[in-house]
Amino acid sequence: MKKEYQSEAEFLANYNVNKYKQLSLSADILLFSVSEEDNSNYRKNSEKKMSILLIKRHNYPYKDMWCLPGGFLNPETETLDDCTKRILKTETNLSNIYLEQLYTYDALDRDPRCRVISTSYMALVDKNRLDDKVNENASWFDITLYNDDGNFITVVLDNGKDTIKFSIKKVLRELTTDRYTFKIKDNKDLAFDHPLVIVAGMERLRNKVGYTDIVFNMMPEYFTLGELQQVYEVILGKKLLDPAFRRIIADKVEKTEKMKTGGGHRPSYMFRYKNK
């Protein structure tokens, strides 16, 4: 039977480092998706928001706080990719999810138990595939980004019950021309260095959306161009002009016979990703 600790300090005092490994590797997953906000106006299309899956911690450290889904690597049998897929399977019950390694975080004190070096992964999924299948300790949080000025980013995560808020400062790196790193300025709701991981991951997603087709991993098979445009817009954090958007994605999609009707306005053709 597991002992119940009363505080993180007590837990750490009793934490037997030698019982476990001195150095552990882990994978942390940014599982991104897009959520639909139900709308009162029967004419309007439902608005969309970026969302991310978080896990409620039940153990120390950071007990009762939210964190990214993640887990330790079994170094004898697993690659980091394997490890990530195993975690995703556990949390979402899905196997076929777009995955991409992002960055390895290894600050000496990023985990109070011992040295834990964590590789972050970005995963993208169409929410319709799993809405009800997620693990009970997991929850989808809508993401809102505020760019206070050029140097600060405030992130608010909301799952309808809990609100998580943190701020990140952009810090220019020395010895370089235009790169910067992130530092946590303010955070009390999210475990570990996960605020950094989230902000860096969202930046990566924003950048890659422009020159790759990864968005289609977040779309169902059939979608309207309006829906697709909404997804681009929530990722990029800005409105796009309809004609320009249609020009750009014209050769990536193909029109089908299906129509989406019932919106109190002109119906729309459904499109499909055209995989060359």
Add this chain to the structure above:
Amino acid sequence: MKKEYQSEAEFLANYNVNKYKQLSLSADILLFSVSEEDNSNYRKNSEKKMSILLIKRHNYPYKDMWCLPGGFLNPETETLDDCTKRILKTETNLSNIYLEQLYTYDALDRDPRCRVISTSYMALVDKNRLDDKVNENASWFDITLYNDDGNFITVVLDNGKDTIKFSIKKVLRELTTDRYTFKIKDNKDLAFDHPLVIVAGMERLRNKVGYTDIVFNMMPEYFTLGELQQVYEVILGKKLLDPAFRRIIADKVEKTEKMKTGGGHRPSYMFRYKNK
């Protein structure tokens, strides 16, 4: 006194895994620079080539083969960044080098001794800063890339004495829209999975050159626009048009009073990176 093994098989048979760690982390460094090919024609500017620093291995595994500079992480004291800087200092005697983490390689069998998970770093340097300072076991290799067709890349590395050649196949990943990974198709000269690391790193460099200012880390303080253009050209692997190039970099550089003369042709103003 260290025992001398006669073969890699013998070495591995005697390798005591328990004497060392079961799992090790390491950093491998892609130290890129640009080399000048001396030219016979007094009129012509010297041609440039991409070059990379490699290390001659003196121990098993992969004894007597070349490999990327790298080393094991000391997990009690170092971050991966620290580790990379320490290795760079050892090999080049320089401390201030542009660094950027790229990717973490962790195939189960990538090192025959035991599980070694390696994070690759890209480092960029102006060769004038260190030409004679490099460690004696290290050597600069000129890089030539051949894109046999869309799916194969052949890389030839040459340091004037040794020639290293390997081929890489681009493999489309499942579950995705446009990403691919690399697989080694043919390699007998370069240790470990370093062919993959090199090709992936060069791709990253090519991409980043377009939307960042990292090139200036490979330039001396004063340079002509012709020299700068040459560097872009060897990185991108194609010629650029002069007027277009000048338009693009116009606001990144500032003209100085210095001139570069003696070329048997019209002299050129020297420019400097304009750090906003």
Add this chain to the structure above:
DNA sequence: TGAATAGTGTCTGTGAGACAATATTAT
């Protein structure tokens, strides 16, 4: 003088940004 690079002018076509106009639905 000529070969080579340095540097600038300018034309053209492509494509993004912007705005307008038309089409079609459910209430």
Add this chain to the structure above:
DNA sequence: ATAATATTGTCTCACAGACACTATTCA
């Protein structure tokens, strides 16, 4: 009829590609 989205047309402006032209040096 009206509010809302769907879809297309078109104008303009910025800018990259392309080519031409002039400037300047040293053997």
